[in-house]
Amino acid sequence: MSDRLLAGQTASNVSRPKGARILLAVSHDENRSLLARTLESDHDVVEVRPEEVSAEDVDLCILDPETLSRHADALEALKDDAGALHLPLLLVVPERNLSNGDVWRQLDSKFSFGVDDLIRTPVSKTELRGRLQSLLRVRQQSVSLDRQRERLDRLNRVNSVIREVNAALVGAKSRKEVEERVCTRLTNAGPYCYVRICEPRATRDALTVSTKVGDLVDPPLPETTTNGDRSQRTAAWRSFTGRETLSGGLRTEDFVEFDDDDSITAWRQWADSGGVRGFACVPIRYRDTVYGVLEVYTSETDSFDEEERSVLDELGQTIGHTTNAVESKRLLLTRGATEVELRIDDGDDPVLELAVASNVELRLEGVTGSDPSVEYYTVDGDAEALIDKAAETPGIVRSRIVRESDEGALVELVFEAESIAEALTDLGMTVDTIVADGRGASVVALLPQDGDVGTALRGLRERYDAVELRSRQQVERRPLTEEDFVTAVESELTARQRSVLKAAYLAGYFDQPRESSGKDVASSLDISSATFHQHIRAGERKLVSKLFEKVTLSGST
DSSP: OOHHHHTSOOGGGOOOOSSOEEEEEOOOHHHHHHHHHHHTTTSEEEOSOGGGOOGGGOSEEEEOHHHHHHTHHHHHHHHHHHTTSOOOEEEEEEHHHHTSTTHHHHHHHHOTTOOOEEEEESOOHHHHHHHHHHHHHHHHHHHHHHHHHHHHHHHHHHHHHHHHHHHHHTTOOSHHHHHHHHHHHHHHHSSOSEEEEEEEOTTSSSEEEEEEEESSOOOOOOOOOSSSOGGGGBHHHHHHHHTOOEEEOSOHHHHBOOOSHHHHHHHHHHHHHHTOOEEEEEEEEETTEEEEEEEEEESSSSOOOHHHHHHHHHHHHHHHHHHHHHHHHHHHHOSEEEEEEEEEEOTTOHHHHHHHHHTOEEEEEEEEOSSSEEEEEEEESOHHHHHHHHTTSTTEEEEEEEEEETTEEEEEEEESSOOHHHHHHHTTOEEEEEEEETTEEEEEEEEETTOOHHHHHHHHHHHOSEEEEEEEEEEEEEOOOHHHHHHHHHHHSOHHHHHHHHHHHHTTTTSSSOSSOHHHHHHHHTOOHHHHHHHHHHHHHHHHHHHTOOOEEEEEO
16 A cells, blocks of 8 residues: 555544445555445545554455555454454455465465455456445444443443442431432442432422532533523423433433523533433332432443333332332431321312212221222211222222221221322321311321421322311420330230230240140130130230320420
8 A cells, every 4th residue: 555545534534424434445546446436425435544543433444465464463453442343354356366276274374363255356346235235234233232232231230230229228217318329329330420319499390409429510501591490491300390211312402402502512511521421310209209300421322221211210219219218217206297287179089089979977097008008997977888889989999898886887998099198198298187078088197397398288289179288287296115115005905915915925826837826825824715815816906006006296386
């Protein structure tokens, strides 16, 4: 190859092709010119020394024997740099050289990196196109396989990090601790260079950063707008309000809907300075409650495919579930709370519809499970008529009478639609009382002392036609201590019940498998089996009733 040729085009000013990027390194001027004219209509032809290109700049190399010999080291380096990607070499040889039947053996012995195919001169356009199609097909297959491997490797790394995050969430005692553990684990061990969590302001009309980990500064927001807060124009806001995971690559519109040049320039400078190549915004949610948005940024290209988004979406739900549990536990353990009295009315709510149709009053006694929610109500009225109406009420899948007495009946209702009790719980409240009748539902619920009543009300008003706040007050709560619990149980038990329970416990009656039968324990106490079981049942009921007894409110301020 002549110096005149090699001094022509450089790799730095090579434009990206519509077709393949072909390194044309043929020393014979006439052959090179003919090949260039044939190729340039469909491909991007690069005419430089092999030393002046990188493996990512070209898809195929066309050489002649002289170039192959003079630049063997550079060509071998190109093949090595291509790694798992196949970089084919097409050798242009005079027809006379092909008469030697040992040509392939000679090439293989002299050039260990390998020549992939030969084409003779004078070159036939039809033959050239056929050889190129075949070689580029193999090249494309290797590219596809490499991308699949990269996606699988990345997904495995992401899954590994998610498992670490899930393990780290165990034992978190506060919402802040949950957020810090998530952000730290994702940046320390994962493919993410910057992670932050944004939460809504009290007014829920904007997002603010609550926790962040990484070396980058916060990405710029668009210029001030007269149409709401600037954060409302970000992908994070769309993720928060739409309750969906969003992602994108290195395009301005993926992050923010900028409409001015200054903002576009600022964002591009920020992305370039931090090497940001992609992002995802993940809503942190528990059922219908969205606590905030997890934002993860990566310096890797081709990130956040459907599988990775699905994994991150599941992580967002895990964080939301943990946040809900932490907030609920905080409410149980703190002495101070905000008590709210509400009136809720909605003709489509299953409990309220049932109360109206049955002309009864329903008082919530307890809730077990979720999805479906199993709830227990005392009924002031005809319980059998209520069960008949429940079978016709949308949103209630099962119902039964648990027991009846002179004071009323206890009924079990199983919901497939969200009940008022579920809605209150999802919004971070603890239900104290719910009484539903033909006029609506009277509710008393508790939030943490620093809980956001306004946010809870907005969440309820999104669900129900009419929500009225009748009162709110700060109350002092005294959670039962272990000593309180023991004292309360012992005060309820008779001496005989306590004696029977203790004897049964020491004899291994409650073990699995049992070390002593009821008959064995009864015999040791010199009582009948029927009497033993009567005392056991009574004692167990008193024990369980104290376990699930409500925390008392000792006063208000």
